[in-house]
Amino acid sequence: MASPFVSRLGTNYCPTDEEILEINALLVEPILRLKGLDDEITKFQKSIDQLAEERSRVAAYVEGHRALISPVRRLPLDVIQELFVACLPTHRNCVMNASEVPLLLGRVCNSWRAISLSTPRLWSSLHVVEPLWSPDDPSSALLEDKVARRLEITQTWLGRSGQCPLSISLQSAPEGISPTSSPSPSARARSTRFMETLLSFAPRWQHIQFTSPLSLLSEVMSHFEAEVPLLETAAFHHQGHNPQPSTWGPCTFNMLRGARISSLSIPGAIFLPANLPLQWSQLTTLTVGGPKWSVPLTMTSDALLRVISKCQKLRCCKLMVHDPNGVELSISEHPIVELPFLHTLAIHCVASVAPAVSNLLMHLSLPKLHDFTIFGSTRDCPALGNFLARLVGLESLRIDIDIFSRTSLLETFHTLPSSIRQLRISDIDRPWGQPQTGLDEMLAVLTTSPELCPMLQYFSIDSGYNLSDRAVLRFITARMQESPPALNRIEINFGRQMVVDIMPDLRAFIQMGLAVSLIYLPPQPSQDSPWLGLPDAPSVDWSAFPWPPPMPISGW
Numbered sequence: 437m438a439s440p441f442v443s444r445l446g447t448n449y450c451p452t453d454e455e456i457l458e459i460n461a462l463l464v465e466p467i468l469r470l471k472g473l474d475d476e477i478t479k480f481q482k483s484i485d486q487l488a489e490e491r492s493r494v495a496a497y498v499e500g501h502r503a504l505i506s507p508v509r510r511l512p513l514d515v516i517q518e519l520f521v522a523c524l525p526t527h528r529n530c531v532m533n534a535s536e537v538p539l540l541l542g543r544v545c546n547s548w549r550a551i552s553l554s555t556p557r558l559w560s561s562l563h564v565v566e567p568l569w570s571p572d573d574p575s576s577a578l579l580e581d582k583v584a585r586r587l588e589i590t591q592t593w594l595g596r597s598g599q600c601p602l603s604i605s606l607q608s609a610p611e612g613i614s615p616t617s618s619p620s621p622s623a624r625a626r627s628t629r630f631m632e633t634l635l636s637f638a639p640r641w642q643h644i645q646f647t648s649p650l651s652l653l654s655e656v657m658s659h660f661e662a663e664v665p666l667l668e669t670a671a672f673h674h675q676g677h678n679p680q681p682s683t684w685g686p687c688t689f690n691m692l693r694g695a696r697i698s699s700l701s702i703p704g705a706i707f708l709p710a711n712l713p714l715q716w717s718q719l720t721t722l723t724v725g726g727p728k729w730s731v732p733l734t735m736t737s738d739a740l741l742r743v744i745s746k747c748q749k750l751r752c753c754k755l756m757v758h759d760p761n762g763v764e765l766s767i768s769e770h771p772i773v774e775l776p777f778l779h780t781l782a783i784h785c786v787a788s789v790a791p792a793v794s795n796l797l798m799h800l801s802l803p804k805l806h807d808f809t810i811f812g813s814t815r816d817c818p819a820l821g822n823f824l825a826r827l828v829g830l831e832s833l834r835i836d837i838d839i840f841s842r843t844s845l846l847e848t849f850h851t852l853p854s855s856i857r858q859l860r861i862s863d864i865d866r867p868w869g870q871p872q873t874g875l876d877e878m879l880a881v882l883t884t885s886p887e888l889c890p891m892l893q894y895f896s897i898d899s900g901y902n903l904s905d906r907a908v909l910r911f912i913t914a915r916m917q918e919s920p921p922a923l924n925r926i927e928i929n930f931g932r933q934m935v936v937d938i939m940p941d942l943r944a945f946i947q948m949g950l951a952v953s954l955i956y957l958p959p960q961p962s963q964d965s966p967w968l969g970l971p972d973a974p975s976v977d978w979s980a981f982p983w984p985p986p987m988p989i990s991g992w
Contacts, residue, residue: 437466517555529563529605532589556598564590565607566630569623583626587633594637601642601666604634608648610675624652631656638662638691645671650705658688664695671701674726689713698749704731704756709743716746720777723754728786728813731758737796738770744800745773754782754809759791761814774801782809789817789839797823807832811862812839819844821851832858842874849881849888856889857922863899875903883911886918896927903928905936908954916945927953933960 439462444451451459503509511519523537524530534540538558542549552558567582594602608627627648635656641664646653653672670692693713699721700714707724722744724735735758744753753775781802785792789812797820806829810817817839824830830853840848852859861878875897882888892915897903908928915923934956942952967973 513551516551517557520552520555521557524558524561529561529603530559531563532565532586532593553596556596556600559593559596560600561603562590562593563605563607564630564634566609566627568609583629587629590630590633591636597640599640602637602640603643604637604641605645606630606634606647608646608652608675610649627652628655631660635660635662638664639666641667643667643669645673645701647673647675650674650703654706657691660691662691664691667692667695667697669699669721670695670697671699671723672703672706673701674703674705674730701725704735704758707732707735709739716743717748719747720749721752722747722750723752724756725754726756728756728784731756731786733758733760736760737792741770741773741796741799744775745770748775748777750775750778752780753778754780754784756784756786757792757796758786759788759795761787770799772799772801774803777804778802779804780807781805783811785810785812785814785839788814793818793820793823802827804829806830809834810839811836815839815841817844819847819851821847824848824851824853827853828855830855832856832860834860834862837861837863837875837878842877845874845878846881849878850885852889854887854890857891858894859889859892859896860894861897861900875900876907879903879907879911883907883914886914890918891922893922894925894927895923898929899931900928901931903930905930905934905938909936909938909941912942912945912950912952916948916950921945921948921950924949925951927955929955931957933957 439445441451441455441459441462520538520541523541525536530536530538532539534543538552538555541552541558564586567579567586569579594604608630609623631646631648631652639662644667648656653674657672688711690713695714696718697714698718700712700719701721701723703726704724705726724740735756737757737759740755740757744750744755747753781800783792783796789810792810792812805827808827808830810820815838819840824833833852833856835848837845861875882892895911900908908926912923912926915921939952939954942950946952965973
C-alpha cells in the first residue's frame, strides 16, 4: 500500500490539519481489511482450539493405556527396593523432610508408599535435630509439642528399620538456651529425652554422631547401660559453651565397652584414654578436636605418642596437643613408633609447638604418609627438614606460617620433599595485620629453586596481606615456564587491596589451563564521592570477601 507519508513514518513530524484529513482517508480501507483479518483469525483460532481439545482427550486415552504397560510396573519388588535404597544420601544421614528420600518416595503413589514403608534399609539412617527455644516462639507449650512430635517421629522412623544396623546423628540444643540465657533444667531434660530415645536402639548402632553439651555426653556415655556390639564409628562433638569438668565429673565411656570401633572423633576436653574401653588396635581413624581452650593439660605430645603407639592400623589421625609454654620437656624415651598405614596426619599445637615436633613427630615412622598438616599458637617450631626428609611419599602439606621463625621457615622450605603436589600456607591464630614471617622470601625460595617441589600442582595462601603481587607473578611465571608445567591451580587471599594488577600477565598461563583465584579487598570509597552524605550512597559488601580466613582446625 503506497502512501505519500512514507518519509514521515517513524519520525516526530506533526501533520497539518489538511494532512490529518488526508491520512484519515488513507486509513479507511486498511482498517476494514484489518477487521476482516481479525475475524478470519478468530474463526481459525476457534478451529485450532477445538482440535487441541480433541488432541488432549486422545492423548490422555493413549497415555493412560501406555501407563498400564510401563516397564516399571513389571519390575520385581527387590529391584524397586534396591532403586529406592540407591536414592538415599551417601554423604550424610536422612533428614525429617518430605522433600527428600525416603519420605519423598511415599508421596508418589500408594504402591510406592507401601514399598518404602516395608523396606527397612530406607529407615536405617536418620539425622535428629532437637527443637530450639526461640524468642519468636516464647511459648514453652509450643516447644514441648514440637519436642513430643519429633520424638514420636524418631521412634516411628527407627522402628521401621527392622533389624538393620543404624546410622544416627543427633544435633542437641546448646546447654543453657532459655529466656533468661541461664542453665535450664527443662532444656537439659529435653535433651536427655532425645538421648534416651536413641539409646533404646543402641544394640543396632553402627555409626553415631552426637553434637551435644559435654555434660550430657559425659552423663550418657558414663552412666547409661547399653550394649553396642555393632558400633563401628563414633563421633562426639561439643555443643555450646563447655562447663568446668568439676561440674560433671570424668567421662568413663562405659557404654563403648565391647564395641568394635574403627573410627573415633572426640573433643579434647573429654579425651581421657584411660577411661576409653576401646580396642585401640582396631582404630583406623582418630580425631581429637574442639576449641583450643578446651584441651586439657594432660594432652601432651608424649602422652599422645603413647596412645597412638597402640593404634597400628591408623590411617587418619588428627590431634590437638597441649605442651605447656615456657616449660622444658625432656625428650621422650619412647621407642620409634611405626604406623605402616597412616596416610593423613594433622597436628594442632594449642600451646608450645617445639615439643610436639621433637617428642611426637620425630618418634614416628610414617612410610605411607601423603597428607600432613601442622598448626600452632607460638612461633617456636624448629625447622621440619629432619621430619620431612623421612616422608618420601608426602603429597599434600599444610602449615601455619607463623609457628616458624624466619630462619626455621626458610630452612623448612629448602627441604621440602620433591613428591609434594599440594602446598597450602595458612595463618590461623594471628590477628589481622600482624607482621608475618617472610612470605616473599618463602615464595622466592620456590621461585628460584625449581628442584624444590617439581611436581607442585596446587598452591594456596589464605592470608597473604604481606605478600607482594609481583612475588606471586614471578613464582607463577617461573613454574609455568617449566616443560611441561606441573602447576595447575593457585589460590591466594591477600586480605588487602590490590597494589599491582597481575591478571593481564597471567592470561597466557590461564589459556594454558592454569586456574587462578586472587582475592583482594575492594578499594575504599572515594572521599569526594558525589553521593557522600546521602543515605543511598554506594557501599561495600564486606560479607562477600572471605576474611578472616576460615578456621577448620578448631573442630577438625
